[in-house]
Amino acid sequence: MQDKLEVVVYGADWCPDCLRVKNILEKHKIDYRYHDVDKDKKMEKEMLALTDNHYTIPTLKIDGQIMQDPDNSVLLSALKLPSDLLSTHEVIMIGGGPASLAAAIYTTREDIETVIFERGVVGGLAAVTDKIDNYPGFPDGIEGLTLADNLQQQAQRFGAVIELGEVNKINDEGKYKRLETSSGDYYAKAVLIATGSDYKKIGVPGEKEYYAKGVHYCATCDGAFYRDKRLVVVGGGNSAVQEAIFLTRFASHIDILVRGESFRASEVLQKELESKFKNKISVHFNTTTDEIVGDGDQVVKVVGTDKVANAKVEFPTDGVFVFVGLSPNSQFLKESAIKLDELGFVITNNRLETSMKGVFAAGDIRSGATMQIASASGEGATAALMIREYLEGKHHPVQN
Amino acid sequence: MVKNITIFTTDSCAYCGMIKKYLRSKGHIYDEVNLDSNPERHAEAQQLSGARTVPVTVVTKHDDSREIIVGFNLAKLAPALS
Numbered sequence: 031m032q033d034k035l036e037v038v039v040y041g042a043d044w045c046p047d048c049l050r051v052k053n054i055l056e057k058h059k060i061d062y063r064y065h066d067v068d069k070d071k072k073m074e075k076e077m078l079a080l081t082d083n084h085y086t087i088p089t090l091k092i093d094g095q096i097m098q099d100p101d102n103s104v105l106l107s108a109l110k111l112p113s114d115l116l117s118t119h120e121v122i123m124i125g126g127g128p129a130s131l132a133a134a135i136y137t138t139r140e141d142i143e144t145v146i147f148e149r150g151v152v153g154g155l156a157a158v159t160d161k162i163d164n165y166p167g168f169p170d171g172i173e174g175l176t177l178a179d180n181l182q183q184q185a186q187r188f189g190a191v192i193e194l195g196e197v198n199k200i201n202d203e204g205k206y207k208r209l210e211t212s213s214g215d216y217y218a219k220a221v222l223i224a225t226g227s228d229y230k231k232i233g234v235p236g237e238k239e240y241y242a243k244g245v246h247y248c249a250t251c252d253g254a255f256y257r258d259k260r261l262v263v264v265g266g267g268n269s270a271v272q273e274a275i276f277l278t279r280f281a282s283h284i285d286i287l288v289r290g291e292s293f294r295a296s297e298v299l300q301k302e303l304e305s306k307f308k309n310k311i312s313v314h315f316n317t318t319t320d321e322i323v324g325d326g327d328q329v330v331k332v333v334g335t336d337k338v339a340n341a342k343v344e345f346p347t348d349g350v351f352v353f354v355g356l357s358p359n360s361q362f363l364k365e366s367a368i369k370l371d372e373l374g375f376v377i378t379n380n381r382l383e384t385s386m387k388g389v390f391a392a393g394d395i396r397s398g399a400t401m402q403i404a405s406a407s408g409e410g411a412t413a414a415l416m417i418r419e420y421l422e423g424k425h426h427p428v429q430n
Numbered sequence: 431m432v433k434n435i436t437i438f439t440t441d442s443c444a445y446c447g448m449i450k451k452y453l454r455s456k457g458h459i460y461d462e463v464n465l466d467s468n469p470e471r472h473a474e475a476q477q478l479s480g481a482r483t484v485p486v487t488v489v490t491k492h493d494d495s496r497e498i499i500v501g502f503n504l505a506k507l508a509p510a511l512s
Contacts, residue, residue, distance in 0.1 A: 101455070150445070150502055157444035175444050194452060194504055212505070242481035242500070250442040254465055255472060255482035276442075349482065 035109065037062035038091040040077040044068075046186035047099055048088040053189050054102065057143065058111060102191075119145045121417055122209060122218035124197045125225035125359070127154025128403050129393025131181040131190075132410030133222055133417070138188035140418055145218075146185070147211060149196040153178020154226045155356075155394075156403050158248050159269070160276035163298070165403050174250070177403070200366040202386050220388050220417045223363070223376055224410065227356035227394040227401065232264060236322030236329070237352070244329030244349045245322055249273035252351075256280045259348035262287060262332045264319045270353040271295040271303055277351065278310045285345045287317045287334055317343060322350055358395050371397040382413045383420075390417055431492045432511055435460040438475040438486040442466075445502035446485040452504065458511060460487075 037055065039062050041048030055062050065073035067087060077089050086098040092108045100108065121137055123130035126148030137144045151157045159174035168177075186192070199210040206217040229247040231237055237245050246252040253276060261281040263274040266288035272295075274284050292315060293300050303311060316337040323331045332345045358374045369377045369385040375397035382390045392413040393399060393406035435453065437460050439446035453460050463471055465484065479486040479500045487499040489510045497510040 099455075149504075151448045153444060160442065175442070175447065178444065194448075242483045244482065246483070248445075251440070251445060252483045253442070254440045254469075254484070255476065257469060257472075 035060065035093050036091075037093075037109075039064045039088055040067050040073060040090075041088040042066055042068040044187075045087050046183075049186070049189050050102075050191050051088045051090065051100075051105060053143065053191070054105060055109075058109070060109060117215060118206070118217040119143055120218065120421065121145070121220045121222065122147060122197075122207075122216060123222040123224055124209075125154065125223070125393075125395070126152040126182075126192055127224060127226045127393060127406065128156050128177075128181060129224035129226070129395075129406040129410040129413070130222055131178075131185045132407040133224065133392060133414040134185040134190035134410075135181075135188060136411050136414030137417060138185065138190045140414075142418060142421065144190045145216075146190060146192045147195055147197050147209075147216075148192060149194070149212075151178075152182050152192060155228070158250050160250050160272065162403060164296075181407075196362075198362050200363070200368065200386065200389060202367060202388075207386070207388060220390065220420055222410075222413050222417065223368070223384065223389065223391040223395055224393045224406075224413075225359040225362075225395050226406070227358050229269070229353060230355045230357045232319055232352055232354055234319055234321055236324060240322055240324050240329050240350075243327070244324060246349060246351050247353070249276050249351055252349075253277050253280050256349050258282050260346060261285070262319075262345050262347045262350045263353065264332075264350060265353035265355070266290055266292070266315075267294045267353065267355065268296055268299060271299045273351060273353055274311055275299075275303060275307055278307050281310070284311045285332075285347070286311060286313045287319050287332070287345070288313065288315045289318050291315050314343070314345075319350075356394060356401055360395060373397075375399070381416045382409065383416065388420060390420075432458070433490045433492045433494070435490070435511075436463060436488045437461070438463045438465060438471070438478075438484050438488075440464065440466050440484050443484050448502050449485045449487055449507070452507070453511075456511065 067074040067077055080096050081089055090097045120143040123146045126146045130146050134144045156174045157178035161171050162174050163171040196212040197209050201208040207221050209216045257280045261284045263270055263284055263286045274286050318335045321333040329349055334343050336343045360374045371377055376384055376391040376395050377397045378384055378391050382392055384391050390413045392409035394401050439462055465472055475486050476482055478498050481500055489497045499506045
């Protein structure tokens with residue numbers, strides 16, 4: 031315990047980093063004075079006098095030393111606390127998509143200290159999806175990025191901490207799980223695996239060679255490079271149709287190559303494509319994608335097979351966007367003692383517990399998941415309640 | 431030492447937002463080139479990165495050497511900023 035320091039925090043109720051700093055101080059039982067600079071203008075003036083008029087919250091005064099929005103390690107050092115203290119948590123959630131953000135809203139509201147590890151973009155695949163029409167509560171649909179931002183803000187409002195970093199392995203060490211991460215070892219009493227899924231590769235010649243130079247898996251990221259160009263979209267599900275529609279704002283023409291004889295996409299999306307985008311999008315059913323051909327610098331065509339005519343077909347194009355399904359982000363679990371199914375998804379029981387006690391899974395990564403954002407959020411909420419019971423010591427027999 | 435940072439972005443790119451948040455969280459100031467507002471700079475972004483993707487982050491050091499980080503890649507970006 032540290033009781034010699036004089037600590038003053040200047041912050042505001044709405045500020046997630048202020049909450050983060052306060053949580054750290056409280057977790058380590060450090061006394062501090064807190065001033066809300068939004069509500070108390072005198073305190074705002076006092077803070078600005080300390081910071082040479084730079085308005086940043088939280089501002090901290092620790093034994094006379096002024097710090098503005100310090101990150102955890104800087105704060106820890108200023109508090110003279112051992113550096114490994116901050117790496118021990120009640121719950122660590124791996125992956126920052128809708129499943130863990132929803133779970134974190136529940137755990138943090140119950141005062142269960144929660145850290146989320148995200149290696150890429152908070153919001154996961156949902157954040158890079160142009161528009162989401164089937165998430166309940168948004169009658170006109172919602173942009174994926176906005177939904178992700180909203181979920182993040184809601185989780186952070188209650189105190190969830192998001193760390194940018196990658197978890198490489200989970201080790202069972204009894205009461206605590208040890209997570210090997212890109213920022214060193216972290217410990218948690220309970221872990222939620224919510225690493226989701228990523229777009230699958232098709233595995234044809236040219237796909238790897240022209241990755242990001244004409245072959246893409248994220249329309250909202252890379253679509254803008256194809257203004258007035260021709261594109262090929264590969265796939266027949268919701269993502270393929272939704273993203274092809276998004277790409278019409280840039281591309282002059284899009285060929286969609288569908289291996290099956292019909293779309294798997296929802297009727298609503300198919301009707302939208304048919305009614306509004308027929309002039310820009312040509313659909314080719316029963317067509318496989320066999321090779322992506324380039325000139326060394328960029329993609330020039332896609333070669334496929336028309337399965338009905340049993341003939342080779344070619345589609346001149348400047349780029350290819352691939353949406354042929356999802357594969358689990360579970361590579362990091364290959365070395366962990368957590369059971370995966372034959373496709374690499376995490377096996378859980380009906381309480382969302384994995385084969386390692388105290389480790390749960392929710393969302394797309396879970397074997398049997400429906401790959402829907404609404405389902406992932408729902409599973410996140412369920413997982414949070416199961417984690418709470420686990421932390422309270424309530425044990426249930428495993429039911430598979 | 432970092433002299434300046436330029437990020438090429440688009441409006442719809444979630445990873446661009448994450449890069450910007452990351453840089454702000456580390457106290458870095460950056461220039462942003464939004465390719466939706468500046469489509470004439472597409473070729474420049476593509477030439478720098480060798481790819482048709484964003485974000486592209488160009489970190490210029492005090493000796494004018496440059497590091498170019500394509501996509502959201504903290505493993506490359508963090509050392510480039512140190």
